Amino acid sequence: MNREYTKINSKTVDEWVKDGWEWGRPIDHSTFSRAQLGQWDVLLTPTRPVPHEWFCDLKGAELLGLASGGGQQMPIFTALGARCTVLDYSKAQLSNEEEVAKREGYTIKIVEADMTKPLPFPDAAFDLIFHPVSNCYVEKVEPIWRECWRILKPGGILLAGFSADIVYAFDDSETRLQNRLPYNPLKDKKLYALAIQNHWGIQFSHSLEEQIDGQIKAGFRLTGLYQDTTASGPLHDYNIPVFYATRAVK
Structure with a gap:
């Protein structure tokens, strides 16, 4: 199996964007203008906006959008006065950032990296x-x-969104348990073949120990957490949380 899975994923995301992926649609001019007037929200997870009090004073702040290309959040932060850098491995997502910056007349540091x-x-x-x-x-x-x-300054803030590992136990219908955890196609030839065949990208489940305790062990102090659901489907209908967002401080 291909250990260069991130190259597969970057190409897959490029294709998703071309096909109209919701996380690859740049904001329009009116959304940017409203943000300049202080009317804004951004998402770390599918449906629940990040509390504004989770942010530092964005005017003049050095802000990194990590794997955050697409022209959705960085334009908002720029409108609020932040000096933004975006890192992504998808050329299409970074192209969206360039498109919005050119349209709205601002500069952004764009870094294509893994x-x-x-x-x-x-x-x-x-x-x-x-x-x-x-x-x-x-x-x-x-x-x-x-x-x-x-790379954060002392007192710097990490805002992160991530999926719960349980979501990877279900089949596509979200009604039947199908996969044992942890879900890792690099260690299962059948899962890998299905991921390639179905154009899923190579995805992985991660436990809360990896996600939250991993931040703590890296040196962060956790200061906020909330749950979120998918935007639709059975798990959403039963209000089962399958996404988390955290606020952590260095």
């Missing part, structure tokens, strides 16, 4: 990292938390 590798930034470079649901496409999350701690 977050499974050491992040290409110096120590203590950022006031805030915004990391929406994306580490489900990464086999090991603990190194990412350590890199986030390294």
